Amino acid sequence: MEFSSKLLENAVYEISQLPGIGKRTALRLVLHLLRQPKEQTERLSFALQNLRSEIKFCRNCHNISDTELCEICANPKREESTICVVEDIRDVMAIENTNQFKGMYHVLGGKISPIDGIGPHNLNIDSLVEKVRSGKVKEIIFALSSTMEGDTTNFYIFKQLEPYEVITSTIARGISVGDELEFADEVTLGRSILNRIPFENSLKNS
Amino acid sequence: MEFSSKLLENAVYEISQLPGIGKRTALRLVLHLLRQPKEQTERLSFALQNLRSEIKFCRNCHNISDTELCEICANPKREESTICVVEDIRDVMAIENTNQFKGMYHVLGGKISPIDGIGPHNLNIDSLVEKVRSGKVKEIIFALSSTMEGDTTNFYIFKQLEPYEVITSTIARGISVGDELEFADEVTLGRSILNRIPFENSLKNS
Incomplete structure (x- = not known):
């Protein structure tokens, strides 16, 4: 696939790194986001980053948890x-x-x-x-x-x-x-x- | 679905807003990201945000383009x-x-x-x-x-x-x-x- 935009190409590439999502599907998802209000992409982007940086695991059972003990x-x-x-x-x-x-x-x-x-x-x-x-x-x-x-x-x-x-x-x-x-x-x-x-x-x- | 973590629930919710992606798939994608190096999520998050805020459209044909004229x-x-x-x-x-x-x-x-x-x-x-x-x-x-x-x-x-x-x-x-x-x-x-x-x-x- 040849893209007319590096920004677009980059976003499609990163989404297509997810399991079960090919480049075609990634492009469809990106074009959907572009048609939605800017805030939706911002919320998605923030939610992912926040999860990855703030994620905690219960110290007893190791399940994902927001508290030290789930x-x-x-x-x-x-x-x-x-x-x-x-x-x-x-x-x-x-x-x-x-x-x-x-x-x-x-x-x-x-x-x-x-x-x-x-x-x-x-x-x-x-x-x-x-x-x-x-x-x-x-x-x-x-x-x-x-x-x-x-x-x-x-x-x-x-x-x-x-x-x-x-x-x-x-x-x-x-x-x-x-x-x-x-x-x-x-x-x-x-x-x-x-x-x-x-x-x-x-x-x-x- | 009941989640043990608001962070997780939020990320799953935002991903499931994308077309064709249900909560189950969203959870699978999020758990995949959690198993990968932190940088992958950061790259994805940044690529989406960057695309949405920097995106330009060719002033002649309206196609997505990084330059004023595609x-x-x-x-x-x-x-x-x-x-x-x-x-x-x-x-x-x-x-x-x-x-x-x-x-x-x-x-x-x-x-x-x-x-x-x-x-x-x-x-x-x-x-x-x-x-x-x-x-x-x-x-x-x-x-x-x-x-x-x-x-x-x-x-x-x-x-x-x-x-x-x-x-x-x-x-x-x-x-x-x-x-x-x-x-x-x-x-x-x-x-x-x-x-x-x-x-x-x-x-x-x-």
């Missing part, structure tokens, strides 16, 4: 002894939506994926092990997407937790293998939390 | 007497790509669309009529999408130009090169038969 971790009614291990905030939102879980979360920030250069040390695994070592945790529920990376991550953490007395379970595979957690319907996701099975059992059927 | 209008080799009327910069880029047109463009900035509140006075129509009135223009080629809005816009401009001595033409509607005849819609096929051209002419441009 609402869930700060809620005394949640059961501290049960921790649900998830990939990112989308999974926390999806599980909260089911109203089936009253424990706490632990957000890993991703899955082990050698292809993408993500190893165990890029994820919030040490702090999870630390929580278990402290002795307050009775059960760890793995709720990662059931993909190869998810299973690898589950297994890695399971091995790290083996020395400690803690029950490990995984959400029931009511969700189709290969599907992303965030797209599951509420009933299926809710049941899969209620019907979680011992982690050892999950190794048998795979 | 490259096409400033090129002495282009034929000033032929003007191709298009909706926006995407059409200019598409036609330039064909290398088949050596005239000038006139960018309307949209189509007449009462539903969207766009009337003739929101478009660059007066300056086109002015160009024709000056007497330098021999032919006006309409190259708008063949939708109801496009046809309405064509017809409105055609009526405005009636008092002046100028040839008006519209790009040929027909079956795309390489397309199977059986899959073409009836209207297109009908028009391509009515507006058939001498066979010798079809040999020239291939």
Whole structure:
């Protein structure tokens, strides 16, 4: 694509760096913004910059939060002894939506994926092990997407937790293998939390 | 969707204001940005803001341009007497790509669309009529999408130009090169038969 304007070309290029957005779509989005009041672009631009520079993560569960301790971790009614291990905030939102879980979360920030250069040390695994070592945790529920990376991550953490007395379970595979957690319907996701099975059992059927 | 962070919610909201992007996609894009180096978000944010505040339009054809007169209008080799009327910069880029047109463009900035509140006075129509009135223009080629809005816009401009001595033409509607005849819609096929051209002419441009 040849552009008549460097400003336009630059904006299109930066938008097309986002996943799933090609140059054509980027150009469509930019032309839309140009037809809207200037304030819309300013709000968008500011919101992105503000988010990126001010973003905080809960010091306990590592979820995105505006406060040092997120609402869930700060809620005394949640059961501290049960921790649900998830990939990112989308999974926390999806599980909260089911109203089936009253424990706490632990957000890993991703899955082990050698292809993408993500190893165990890029994820919030040490702090999870630390929580278990402290002795307050009775059960760890793995709720990662059931993909190869998810299973690898589950297994890695399971091995790290083996020395400690803690029950490990995984959400029931009511969700189709290969599907992303965030797209599951509420009933299926809710049941899969209620019907979680011992982690050892999950190794048998795979 | 309930968010644990106002910053996140705000960024997701602003992105989801873009056409064709829902809240889920917006959240995916924001989480992607959070995983990338801070600089990527800063570049994106700056590019959008810069574009919106610095954007200029060619004073002759109204196309997006960094200079007062765009490259096409400033090129002495282009034929000033032929003007191709298009909706926006995407059409200019598409036609330039064909290398088949050596005239000038006139960018309307949209189509007449009462539903969207766009009337003739929101478009660059007066300056086109002015160009024709000056007497330098021999032919006006309409190259708008063949939708109801496009046809309405064509017809409105055609009526405005009636008092002046100028040839008006519209790009040929027909079956795309390489397309199977059986899959073409009836209207297109009908028009391509009515507006058939001498066979010798079809040999020239291939």
